[in-house]
Amino acid sequence: MLQREKSVIIYLPEVVNGQKVKAMNIKQIAKAAGVSVATVSRVLNHPENVAEKTRIKIQKIIDETEYKPNWFAQGLNFNKTKTIGLVIPHTLNSNYMEIANGVEDVARQKGYITFMCNMEGDPELEKEYIDQLVTRKVDGIILLYTLGLDEEYIQWIEELEIPIVIIGENRIKSDWDSVEVDCRAAMAEITSHILECGHRRIGMLRGTDPEMETRSMMQGFRNVMKASGVRAEEKMILDVDNTIEGGYIGIKKMIGGTSKPPDAIITTSDEIAYGAMDAIKELGLLIPEDIAITGFGNDRMSSLVEPKLTTVELPFRKMGRYGARILFDHIEEGRAIHKKHVTRTIKLQAKSRIRKSCGNQDRIGEMF
C-alpha cells in the first residue's frame, strides 16, 4: 500500500514554480495506480463496471494530475466524437438562441459539445454547414427551422446514417424526427381573443417565413373568422418580411393611404409587431384605443414595450430540449435517421399571453 502511494508521487507531473510542465498520459496513470490501461479507460468511460475501491483510487490520481483524455483518440476508439451540430437560420434572432440554449443544456449534461452554425437564411450555406459537420464526424445534427434540402442531398445524407432531428417546421421529409408547435391552435386562440375584445375590422401582417408555420397560423385565423361569421378584410392581409422593418413597412402600406384603418392587426411574430407598433405610433394613432395589435413568440421584449404586447408564448427552450433529447436517443441507441421503426414527432403547445396591446378590459386573461 505504502509502496503504491509512493509511486503516485513519482509519477506526478513535474511542477516548476507552481506551473505543471507536462501532463500525464493514460499509461502513466495506469502505472501510478498499479493497474492496466484498460482499467483506467473503464474508469473514464464506464465507471459503473469498475470495483468501487479501485475506481476511487484511480479517480484520485486522475484528479490530482488533472489528466484529460485525448479527445481525438477517444473519438477513434469509440467511434464517437461527443459533438453534435446545430444549424441555425439566424444567430441574431433571440428566439433561435433560446432554442439553442435548450439544445446545449441537454448536450452538456450528456458530456457533449455543440457546434453552432449560422446559415444566415441561405439554403446553400445550410448544406455547406451540414457537409462540414459530417466531415468533422459529429455524432448527430439538429436542423433548426431548416430551409429545405433537395432530393439528391436528402438521399446522400440518409446513406450516411447519421442521426438528424428537425426543430421547428419540417420541410424535408415527414418521416424524419421532429419537434413541432401547434401554431394553428395558437393562432386560432389569439384570433378568438381579438374577436372577444370586440374588434371586427381585422388586418394581418403575415411573415414570409417560416413558411409552413405561417400557413398553419393562417388556417387557424381563417377557421375562427369563418366560424364567427366576421368577414376577413382580404386587402388588409399583407405578406411582409419577418423582421421589425417588415412590420413597419407593412403598416405604412396598409394604413398609409386608407381613411378607414383596421380595429386590430394580428401579426405572425413579435418582431413584425414591434415594427408595426412603431409605424402606428408614427401615424399618430393610439394602441390599443385606435388599433389593437398582437404578436407571436413572447420574446423578452414583448413584455417591456409600451403598451405590453399581447402575444403567443412559444416553448422555445422546451423545443430545444426535446430536439436534443430525441437526437441523443438515436445516438445512444445507434439508430440512423431512416433506420428506425417509428417516427418520433414531439408536438408542443403554445399559450396565449394576454397583455394590453389587444385592448382587453378584464384581467381574467392576464391572471391566468
Added chain:
Amino acid sequence: MLKTDFMGLKLSNPVMIAAGPWNRDGKGIKESLEAGAGAAVTESIVSDTVLDVRPRISCDDNGAQNIRLYSDIQIEGWEREMDIAKSSGGIVIGSVSGNTASEVSYLASKLERFGADAIEISVSNPAVESLEVVASNADVVYQMTKECVSAVKLPVIVKLSQNTTNISKVAKAVKDAGGSGVTAINTVRGILGVDIDSAVPMLSTYGGISGEYIRPFGLASVATIAQTVDIPICGVGGISEYKHAIEYIMLGASAVQVGTAVMLEGRDMIRKIVQELEIWAQDNEFDDLSEIRGKALDNLKSFEEMKFEPAVARANGASCNENCEKCISACMYNAITKKAGSISVDRSRCTGCGLCTFVCPANKLKLDL
C-alpha cells in the same frame, strides 16, 4: 396480510407515499421506501424545469397550501436518481406532467428505461392552471393516457382532480384509453388564508390545498369512481392515520397515498400507519384487505334510493353533566331542552335532522323511529 395487488404491482402494503417534494430525488424516494411505504411516487417530472418561487408552502392546523411547481431535476438527471431510489429495492412510480400527449409519453418512456415500475400522469396543477382545467377535459385526458399507454409497457395510472364537473367521465376516459388505474384526488385549488393586518394572502398566488381539508372530497371522489367505473383506484387526500386509509379502502380504493402528513410529520408516520393497519386487520380477523374493499359502498346510496323514515332524536331523559349545551344551540327546530341535569327532546318538534347526535360530545342523543 397487507399485501396488495394494485394494477399488477405487488405491494407489501397498500400505503404509498404520494408525489411531492419529499420524493424530489433518489435519496428521498429511497428513504420513503425504507420507511415501509408500499410504493413511492416521484415528484412530478416535467419537460422543462423552472425555478421555485419562495416561499411556496404554507400550512395551518388542518392542512397545507403549496405552489411548488414540479421536480427541479430534468429528465436526464432522473436516470441517476432512479438508480439511487431503487438501490434498496421497492416499487417506484414515476410521476409525469406535460401540456401535450407527446411530452407526457416521451417522459414516461424515459422513466420506463430508467427503471420505474409504473407511470402516474398528473393532469392538474392548481397553482398554475387557468380557468380551463385539463383534468376536467375527458378528451384531452383520453389522448394523453392513450399515447402514454402505447409508449410504455408499464401500468399507467392517471391522477385526477376534484376540480371537474364529472369525475366519472374522466375516469372512464382513462379506462377507455387503456389506463390501468386512477389516483384520486390531487390537491384542490385554494387560498389558505389572508393576514388581515397586512392584507397579504398566506402565499402570493393560488395553490393546491392538501391535508385534512380535502379528505371529504377525496373520499367522495373515490366512492363516485368506484360506483361508476370498473378501474383500480388509489385514494389520496388528507390521510394521516390508519383509519383514514381504511375509509378510503372501504369506499373502493385498492391502495392509498400519503403526502402532506409525511411532509409535516416525517416519514416515520408511514411505519406507524402500516403497523396500526396490520393490528386492525388482525383484530378484525381479515386475512386480506381486499375483503373490506368497497364495503361501505353498500351503505352509500343515491338520493333517490334513500328511504324517508320518520326517525327523530331521542335522549331518553339522559342525565347530562356536560356544561356545553351544544345540542340546544345546534337544534334549529327548538326541540331540545335541558332541565335539572337531564335533556329531553320534544319529538313533535324534532324533524330528525340528526345534527345533535354529531355535536354531543358524550353521545347522549340517538336517532330512531
